[in-house]
Amino acid sequence: MSTLDSKIPPGPIDKKWTDHKGHIRIVAPSNKRRIDIIVVGTGLAGGAAAASLAEMGYNVKAFCFQDSARRAHSIAAQGGINAAKNYQNDGDSTYRLFYDTVKGGDYRSREANVYRLAEVSANIIDQCVAQGVPFARDYGGLLDNRSFGGVQVSRTFYARGQTGQQLLLGAYSALMRQVGKGTVQMFDRHEMLDVVVVDGKARGIIARNLITGEIERHGAHAVLLCTGGYGNVFFLSTNAMGSNVTAAWKAHKRGAYFGNPCYTQIHPTCIPVSGTHQSKLTLMSESLRNDGRIWVPKNIEDAKAIREGKKKGSDIPEADRDYYLERRYPAFGNLVPRDVASRAAKERCDAGFGVNKTGEAVYLDFSAAIQRYGKQQANMQKVENASPEQIRELGTAVVSEKYGNLFDMYENIVGEDPYKHAMKIYPAVHYTMGGLWVDYNLQTTVPGLFCLGEANFSDHGANRLGASALMQGLADGYFVIPYTVGDYLADDIRTGPIDTMRPEFDAAEKEQKDRIHHFLNNKGTKPVDDFHRRLGKVMWDKCGMARNAQGLQEAIVEIRRIREEFWKYVRVPGTANEFNQELEKAGRVADFIELGELMCMDALNRNESCGGHFREESQELDGPQQGEAKRDDENYAYVAAWEWLGEAGKANLHKEHLEFNEVKLTQRSYK
Amino acid sequence: MGNMKLNLKIWRQNGSNDKGSIKDYPVNDVSEDMSFLEMLDVLNDDLVRKGEDPIAFDHDCREGICGMCSLFINGRPHGPERHITTCQLHMRKFKDGDTIYVEPWRAEAFPVVKDLVVDRGAFDRIQAAGGFVSVNTMGNLVDANAMPVRKADADKAFDAAACIGCGACVAACPNGSAMLFVSAKVSQYALLPQGRPEARERALNMVQQMDAEKFGNCSNIGACEIECPKDISLENIARLNREYLGATLSRE
Numbered sequence: 001m002s003t004l005d006s007k008i009p010p011g012p013i014d015k016k017w018t019d020h021k022g023h024i025r026i027v028a029p030s031n032k033r034r035i036d037i038i039v040v041g042t043g044l045a046g047g048a049a050a051a052s053l054a055e056m057g058y059n060v061k062a063f064c065f066q067d068s069a070r071r072a073h074s075i076a077a078q079g080g081i082n083a084a085k086n087y088q089n090d091g092d093s094t095y096r097l098f099y100d101t102v103k104g105g106d107y108r109s110r111e112a113n114v115y116r117l118a119e120v121s122a123n124i125i126d127q128c129v130a131q132g133v134p135f136a137r138d139y140g141g142l143l144d145n146r147s148f149g150g151v152q153v154s155r156t157f158y159a160r161g162q163t164g165q166q167l168l169l170g171a172y173s174a175l176m177r178q179v180g181k182g183t184v185q186m187f188d189r190h191e192m193l194d195v196v197v198v199d200g201k202a203r204g205i206i207a208r209n210l211i212t213g214e215i216e217r218h219g220a221h222a223v224l225l226c227t228g229g230y231g232n233v234f235f236l237s238t239n240a241m242g243s244n245v246t247a248a249w250k251a252h253k254r255g256a257y258f259g260n261p262c263y264t265q266i267h268p269t270c271i272p273v274s275g276t277h278q279s280k281l282t283l284m285s286e287s288l289r290n291d292g293r294i295w296v297p298k299n300i301e302d303a304k305a306i307r308e309g310k311k312k313g314s315d316i317p318e319a320d321r322d323y324y325l326e327r328r329y330p331a332f333g334n335l336v337p338r339d340v341a342s343r344a345a346k347e348r349c350d351a352g353f354g355v356n357k358t359g360e361a362v363y364l365d366f367s368a369a370i371q372r373y374g375k376q377q378a379n380m381q382k383v384e385n386a387s388p389e390q391i392r393e394l395g396t397a398v399v400s401e402k403y404g405n406l407f408d409m410y411e412n413i414v415g416e417d418p419y420k421h422a423m424k425i426y427p428a429v430h431y432t433m434g435g436l437w438v439d440y441n442l443q444t445t446v447p448g449l450f451c452l453g454e455a456n457f458s459d460h461g462a463n464r465l466g467a468s469a470l471m472q473g474l475a476d477g478y479f480v481i482p483y484t485v486g487d488y489l490a491d492d493i494r495t496g497p498i499d500t501m502r503p504e505f506d507a508a509e510k511e512q513k514d515r516i517h518h519f520l521n522n523k524g525t526k527p528v529d530d531f532h533r534r535l536g537k538v539m540w541d542k543c544g545m546a547r548n549a550q551g552l553q554e555a556i557v558e559i560r561r562i563r564e565e566f567w568k569y570v571r572v573p574g575t576a577n578e579f580n581q582e583l584e585k586a587g588r589v590a591d592f593i594e595l596g597e598l599m600c601m602d603a604l605n606r607n608e609s610c611g612g613h614f615r616e617e618s619q620e621l622d623g624p625q626q627g628e629a630k631r632d633d634e635n636y637a638y639v640a641a642w643e644w645l646g647e648a649g650k651a652n653l654h655k656e657h658l659e660f661n662e663v664k665l666t667q668r669s670y671k
Numbered sequence: 672m673g674n675m676k677l678n679l680k681i682w683r684q685n686g687s688n689d690k691g692s693i694k695d696y697p698v699n700d701v702s703e704d705m706s707f708l709e710m711l712d713v714l715n716d717d718l719v720r721k722g723e724d725p726i727a728f729d730h731d732c733r734e735g736i737c738g739m740c741s742l743f744i745n746g747r748p749h750g751p752e753r754h755i756t757t758c759q760l761h762m763r764k765f766k767d768g769d770t771i772y773v774e775p776w777r778a779e780a781f782p783v784v785k786d787l788v789v790d791r792g793a794f795d796r797i798q799a800a801g802g803f804v805s806v807n808t809m810g811n812l813v814d815a816n817a818m819p820v821r822k823a824d825a826d827k828a829f830d831a832a833a834c835i836g837c838g839a840c841v842a843a844c845p846n847g848s849a850m851l852f853v854s855a856k857v858s859q860y861a862l863l864p865q866g867r868p869e870a871r872e873r874a875l876n877m878v879q880q881m882d883a884e885k886f887g888n889c890s891n892i893g894a895c896e897i898e899c900p901k902d903i904s905l906e907n908i909a910r911l912n913r914e915y916l917g918a919t920l921s922r923e
Contacts, residue, residue, distance in 0.1 A: 055807045067729060067790070068738075071737040071739050073731070073737070087816060126815045127809065127812060130804065130813075131865070132804045132828075132859065134859065134863065135815075136829075137820055137822050141819025141825075142816050160829065166829075169832065174808070177805065180799035186795070240732040241730060242731050275704055275705070277710075279708070279733060409735065413706075478808045527716050529716060571719060573725065579686075581725070582725060
């Protein structure tokens with residue numbers, strides 16, 4: 001197998017991308033027509049890539065499992081997208097965005113990739129505005145910004161609480177324009193089941209038509225996986241129900257290394273779990289932390305009384321509230337990065353200060369913001385001697401204007417009015433920084449197989465900053481892959497159409513058909529979700545917000561047991577040749593189970609704490625940073641890239657050592 | 672688990688060629704904290720354990736933004752509450768002992784795939800006919816702030832752009848018209864300077880495709896606006912009519 005070559009171009013960091021673009025090979029317009037590219041997934045990365053490549057003249061086939069390309073899970077991103085535009089004149093720059101992202105990722109990302117991301121970020125905003133994306137604007141008609149966690153500038157562009165939706169619909173409109181022109185063939189309700197590798201190169205995929213059940217072969221000169229993250233390995237997450245790892249995992253089994261699988265982002269502000277029937281968790285945007293203050297009672301008796309329903313949050317006087325983020329991290333306060341905020345919430349709840357029935361919730365309180373805005377409005381509107389009720393009303397209107405849709409969403413789910421009672425929130429799985437290992441060109445260890453967006457490991461290190469996922473998806477799709485894929489395809493201008501009758505396609509198709517046959521004829525007794533729920537619990541308990549060696553070893557044993565029982569006892573009703581949602585789930589859960597084990601192996605191997613990966617064995621024991629995560633740069637400043645060795649639980653570790661020439665490795669402090 | 676008992680009457684249809692019929696499913700132990708779809712999950716779990724065919728329904732994000740869920744509940748798209756999708760509907764909105772009818776979207780342009788799942792590909796084809804600004808991906812565009820947009824226009828464009836393409840407007844309309852959907856997209860772009868240059872062609876092309884997809888005509892009933900989970904205004908239909916008329920009169 002190949003060794004890891006990150007292919008970082010030479011030269012100073014701010015010249016690398018420009019020089020690289022200027023020197024790599026390109027494919028002439030007349031030759032692009034002879035080249036086929038498969039794009040799997042139509043979120044920000046996939047939608048943007050498919051549209052851009054088709055505009056350039058390639059023949060593109062795009063796939064998504066949803067009924068329309070417009071439904072990819074990028075659509076659910078709420079808060080915003082970062083870009084180093086410095087419209088606020090607050091000292092932002094490409095370098096500062098780069099620096100914040102490397103630091104936010106706890107120094108576990110590749111400098112060159114992150115710099116490029118920061119560099120193209122401004123183009124993304126220009127592109128989206130040109131497409132008709134309705135970003136928020138101020139009264140002068142210019143674009144508005146807000147701030148997000150882990151940074152001290154306002155560089156986040158947004159479209160109310162629906163930024164992901166608007167950006168995705170922008171990419172979708174560009175994609176549909178190409179579909180209308182016939183340059184993109186769209187395959188919705190299709191699920192990729194395997195990558196086909198011919199003579200060491202990715203040459204196509206096997207996909208299932210989810211309506212007819214037909215297994216199809218599609219050949220291409222390059223395959224782009226833009227299939228999102230794998231947070232649903234935890235069963236409960238903020239991901240969409242259909243989000244899955246299958247495409248990436250099958251690619252892994254065909255030779256693509258999996259990078260840093262254990263890096264999971266647990267988002268601090270989600271609606272807490274309410275019962276066993278729960279199918280997913282709902283995020284409350286990080287933007288709420290601009291105005292909401294997070295707290296628990298100072299006295300454990302108060303917390304107990306709240307849990308028992310004897311007291312309410314509003315009964316606790318100001319002096320008896322512990323605004324623990326403001327207390328622990330005065331410089332960043334409620335806007336510390338997500339991993340830090342999540343761990344702090346867990347720490348308080350574990351210590352017995354949780355504020356709902358399960359003991360796993362903290363308050364996110366807007367009463368101070370309502371007061372502040374109310375007084376401001378009273379001044380602006382010249383309301384003299386405003387009564388407390390008037391101030392409240394005026395302030396509520398401002399908060400509603402800013403976050404109304406989120407407050408409505410909360411009230412729908414919880415059945416409690418968040419304008420009157422502080423929201424209750426708790427961390428939940430939200431994003432996965434890990435993913436297929438890619439080089440600077442976004443190519444995996446399988447030539448011709450590229451990976452973009454959340455599905456790759458590349459830009460966020462061990463923790464992603466808020467509003468950076470949208471930035472990465474669009475950067476990869478619009479501004480990186482259109483250049484880098486050409487360098488690879490320059491060798492393929494004489495190849496001609498890929499023959500899908502080759503034995504490699506036969507074998508891959510047979511493997512998938514056999515697996516489906518097994519599921520449908522298994523005569524088991526338990527639905528797929530039973531196993532998924534069990535897997536999720538093991539992952540959350542032992543490979544979640546805090547991890548330790550013993551727990552991880554236990555988890556590996558438990559996951560193996562779940563895997564064995566899954567194959568023996570799973571029941572999948574219906575037939576292969578029909579719309580069969582249980583069959584879809586079975587395939588996805590089979591892959592999640594194998595991935596879960598690798599995540600635990602990776603977490604066990606990484607005996608340090610960094611970003612979202614917190615090893616209990618590795619924390620500061622004393623001094624001002626007591627209890628904070630402790631990195632071990634000497635031994636772990638590398639990307640762990642795992643090679644599949646033919647069966648689940650067997651994997652070979654390759655290391656890409658990370659070099660930091662621009663940013664000095666220091667302890668990440670938000671104090 | 673909860674303590675509500677419900678009598679569900681659910682549309683079952685095995686593929687587009689099957690005639691389909693309502694079947695009864697009594698369910699117990701429904702908790703008021705469950706979402707409507709979680710209630711169906713629990714029912715499906717039970718059906719699979721009993722060796723029966725689970726009920727097919729579309730869903731994905733379960734937070735009201737992807738537009739995939741699509742149930743017609745007691746005669747209303749997305750159920751009894753306004754401004755939410757089915758996945759955001761919670762069981763606390765129902766009472767113990769209720770009978771609930773669950774059907775798919777019904778429209779000629781949305782054929783049933785299975786049970787409660789329909790094919791909304793027509794919306795994609797309408798979008799492909801003109802729902803875009805003809806701009807390629809470029810590395811050297813003008814700065815985003817070079818062209819200010821009046822806040823009022825930007826806000827209205829956003830209101831129109833909030834459409835999630837779920838099809839509730841079509842399902843609500845006695846004529847099966849897609850005017851609210853089409854007008855929302857036409858309006859979003861018509862209100863922004865970036866979308867103006869091809870506003871007329873866009874209106875013509877999208878309407879032409881809408882008609883080809885066998886959606887019905889708009890007769891100003893307004894049910895679409897009432898049932899739209901994203902509160903898309905009828906004002907957009909008026910704007911589409913103006914754009915369309917202008918385009919027809921000035922066709923070059």
